[in-house]
Amino acid sequence: MILYHGTNKPFDNVDLKKSRPNKDFGRGFYLSPNYSQAMDMAKIKCAQIGEGSPVVLTFELDEDSYKELKVLVFDNYNEEWAKFILLNRNHAGKDPAHDYDVVIGPIANDRVGAQLWRYENQMIDLPTLVNNLRYMKGVTIQYFFGTEKAISKLKRL
DSSP, X not given: OEEEEEESSOOSSOOGGGSOSSOTXXXXXXXXXXXXXXXXXXXXXXXXXXXXXXXXXXXEEOGGGGGGSOEEEOOSOOHHHHHHHHHHHTOOSSSXXXXXXXXXXXXXOTTHHHHXXXXXXXXXXXXXXXXXXXXXXXOOEEEEEOSHHHHTTEEEO
């Protein structure tokens, strides 16, 4: 399987310590099976940081390697997915909020913080939260690699 990572500058090795906390599936390395989606993310990162140029890095993942990893898959937007996003976005601890090596599932939209606040302050219910977190471009899948064991299964092309 080929996966893509959008960024503002190329790099040779994945360093999980450089990953930002409180993302959809936690602190980790995120990839997409869709090149255009990765390029969009690269452009967003360049705009946020204000430096570099959009670049997409290509990785290969041997699907048999999943047998050695603890993997969680969300096939679609649902309440379990939304609760998992809440868990990771609100996690303040130093250690990860979960013990999965890889998490695969839909991307939440760019207004996640506002929607989580509305849910936590009981302004919306859980089904409304799920609906509001849907990515505006339809279901777009992201791959989260959160452990060194998972990263070791990626081959840079």
